[in-house]
Amino acid sequence: MLWALIQELAKKTELSDIHIHADRPIAYREHGEMKQLADHVTTAQSIDDFLKKFLEEDDHEHFNKTKDHDFAIESDGFRFRVNAFQENNAYALILRIITTNIPSFDDLNLPGYIRSIPTLETGLVLVTGPTGSGKSTTLATIIDVINKTQKGHIITIEDPVEFKHETQASVITQREVGRDTQSFTSALRASLREDPDVILVGELRDLETISLALTAAETGHLVFGTLHTNSAPSTIDRIIDVFPPEQQEQVRSQLASSLRCVITQKLLKRIDKVGRVGAFEIMICNAAIKNLIRENKIFQIGNSMQMGKGEGQMLMGNSLKELISQGVIAAADAEIE
Numbered sequence: 001m002l003w004a005l006i007q008e009l010a011k012k013t014e015l016s017d018i019h020i021h022a023d024r025p026i027a028y029r030e031h032g033e034m035k036q037l038a039d040h041v042t043t044a045q046s047i048d049d050f051l052k053k054f055l056e057e058d059d060h061e062h063f064n065k066t067k068d069h070d071f072a073i074e075s076d077g078f079r080f081r082v083n084a085f086q087e088n089n090a091y092a093l094i095l096r097i098i099t100t101n102i103p104s105f106d107d108l109n110l111p112g113y114i115r116s117i118p119t120l121e122t123g124l125v126l127v128t129g130p131t132g133s134g135k136s137t138t139l140a141t142i143i144d145v146i147n148k149t150q151k152g153h154i155i156t157i158e159d160p161v162e163f164k165h166e167t168q169a170s171v172i173t174q175r176e177v178g179r180d181t182q183s184f185t186s187a188l189r190a191s192l193r194e195d196p197d198v199i200l201v202g203e204l205r206d207l208e209t210i211s212l213a214l215t216a217a218e219t220g221h222l223v224f225g226t227l228h229t230n231s232a233p234s235t236i237d238r239i240i241d242v243f244p245p246e247q248q249e250q251v252r253s254q255l256a257s258s259l260r261c262v263i264t265q266k267l268l269k270r271i272d273k274v275g276r277v278g279a280f281e282i283m284i285c286n287a288a289i290k291n292l293i294r295e296n297k298i299f300q301i302g303n304s305m306q307m308g309k310g311e312g313q314m315l316m317g318n319s320l321k322e323l324i325s326q327g328v329i330a331a332a333d334a335e336i337e
Contacts, residue, residue: 002046003053010078010097014275016132017097022047022090032132032269032276047091051084072098072160072176081160098162102144103137110138113282113312114263118145123260124217126204128229133266134278135226136162136202142224143200147172152197157187159202170197177202188212192219200224207242214251217258231316232262232283233301236293256293259285264316268329277328281316284308 002020009018009028019027022044025036051060054073063069067086073079079098084091105115117125125142127135140163147154147170154170159177166172173194181187184201185208191199192212204210204225217223229235236255243251264281283289288304305313320334 002042002050005040006080006095007076007078010080015097018093018095020047020093020095021087022092031274032267044090047093050093051091054082070159070178072179079162081162098160100164102140102163102165105141105145108134108138108141108278110141110278111280111282111312111314113261113284113314114138114142114280117142117261118149120222120260122217122220122222122258124213124223124225124255124258125260126225126227126235126262127265128227128232128235128262129265130228130230135265138263138265139200139224139226140165143172143198146170146198150197153195154198154200155191155194155196156200157181157184157191157202158200159184185209185212188216192216192221196221198222198224202226204239210239210242214254214258218254229264230266231264231302232281232305233298235262235264236298236301252293252296256285256290259290259293261285266316268320268323268333270328271330272328277323279316279319279323279329279334280314281319282312282314284312286311 006018009015012030015028015030017029020042022042024041025038026040026042027034027036055063055071059069059071063084069084071082073082079100081096081098083094127138129135143154143156143165147165147168150170152170154172156174161174161176165174175181175187177184184203184205188201188209189212199216199221201209201213204213204227213223213225227235227238229238239255240248240251262283265278267276267278270277283301283305286308289301292298292300292304302315305315317336320336323329324331324334
């Protein structure tokens with residue numbers, strides 16, 4: 001019964017997440033807003049039956065011990081990323097719906113510079129923003145274009161694999177953390193021995209993964225990664241601050257050499273029609289910004305970006321103001337700093 005209801009909800013094209021708690025109505029996020037099904041209260045037993053249906057026995061035992069477990073579901077034409085956890089002595093579930101169709105640049109209305117990224121041959125490209133801001137979707141679109149237009153080997157390391165890519169002009173390898181590899185770090189280290197041209201790391205979580213990504217970008221690969229940061233300067237600071245003080249000068253030099261761009265994005269509710277729209281900050285790592293990174297003058301990057309609008313640099317505040325002036329979003333939702 002619960003699985004059938006989840007399937008029905010997942011058919012809604014603008015629904016992103018489903019929240020299931022024992023003895024409470026099922027809730028879901030549609031167009032970024034939380035809604036509830038007041039007439040569908042879930043029992044603890046139905047949640048336990050759901051977990052037994054989709055978890056292997058060992059995974060179920062592990063969950064009973066740890067009270068937290070992440071896993072992916074692919075069944076009956078639907079795909080979900082699931083976080084199961086315990087609250088108030090009962091199980092609960094949050095399901096992220098994984099869409100199967102990879103959108104185009106036009107579908108996402110991505111800025112012009114982003115559309116040129118598939119032509120890059122080497123370096124580090126970072127896509128940042130809060131959870132649910134569309135980072136994975138933007139990266140899937142970029143990877144899809146590379147896959148269709150470039151002859152090479154693409155490796156993606158994800159937790160879980162969200163968009164599935166079929167081999168086209170490129171050969172593509174997709175590895176899921178927990179299923180195909182133990183961690184981002186171990187898979188990234190192995191990928192350097194797997195003849196890659198392009199490497200996508202779903203999340204740059206720790207020092208070792210970031211260090212390996214920098215090394216891969218420096219040694220002739222095009223590397224994509226994500227972080228949960230809200231601006232280009234804070235992204236630079238986050239990466240450098242992961243390392244101990246005695247290594248930070250070297251890391252600044254590595255970043256200045258290998259970083260190609262930082263794309264920061266957020267999704268906001270539209271007021272001109274139903275749905276959400278992306279706002280973007282784009283830092284293109286030109287000579288001026290490379291020098292600021294080397295010299296640890298990160299606080300000046302915003303000014304440098306403002307002066308480089310003609311080459312595609314874009315500040316989040318300017319992107320938000322443009323959407324407001326076009327009548328696409330409300331000023332109250334923009335939170336312009």
